[in-house]
Amino acid sequence: MRDPADPRARLARWARERAVALGYLGALGVAEAGYRLLGERERAAVAAWASTNLDNLVTHAPAALPLSAVVPLEHPLLWLGLAAVALPPVTARLGNARTALLFGLTHTVGTAVSQGIVWWRVTSGDLPDSARQMLDTGASYVVAPALLTAVAFAPWRWRIPAGAGLAVLLPFLFDGLAELEVSAVGHTVSLALAVPLYLALRRPPGAPAAGPGDGAPLASGLRGAV
Secondary structure, three states: OOOOOHHHHHHHHHHHHOHHHHHHHHHHHHHHHHHHHOOHHHHHHHHHHHOOOHHHHHHHHHHHHHHHOOOOOOOHHHHHHHHHHHHHHHHHHHOHHHHHHHHHHHHHHHHHHHHHHHHHHHHOOOOOHHHHHOOOOOOHHHHHHHHHHHHHHOOHHHHHHHHHHHHHHHHHHOOOHHHOOHHHHHHHHHHHHHHHHHHHHOOOOOOOOOOOOOOOOHHHHHHHHO
């Protein structure tokens, strides 16, 4: 006889196995709603404080880095929707701690490399000193690599929406790369890290899958064909 509480237990297990994804989605939604409710002056102050520019990375990097990942300045609902089709299946595959580490690294390293180039260009005189206070916030160093990882490793039912989301972003992710524009550099770095980091962090062979019904990852088939 089926336990009548079993659906609740399954739902609770599903949520636990995707806690990092659900937590990020909740933080992104709450931050965006709160940000939009602020007046124009207050929004500007929040964006300036959360921005991962050179000055903020010197004064309050531990606060600016996570905050910048939940304060997109444009198209907030788009980023929330894209995160919703990318992060849950990746978290189910990789586990909560490894997922947090993976996308914490894509966000942090993407920021460090892009802002490191700004520092070099400012010190060499290629950019004015005001570039140290540029606005640099947004979810893209988390969401874009999450979409790529979902396309490569998620169950098939998640790959189509993740691939469609990535296709929507791709024309804009590398705009300005030849000029070393900050976001383009950060997108390049975060995307380049996503799959190698996933492969390094994934569960060892023989470990139980995080959730029922997960299909074989696409990348394993590609590796077998090479």
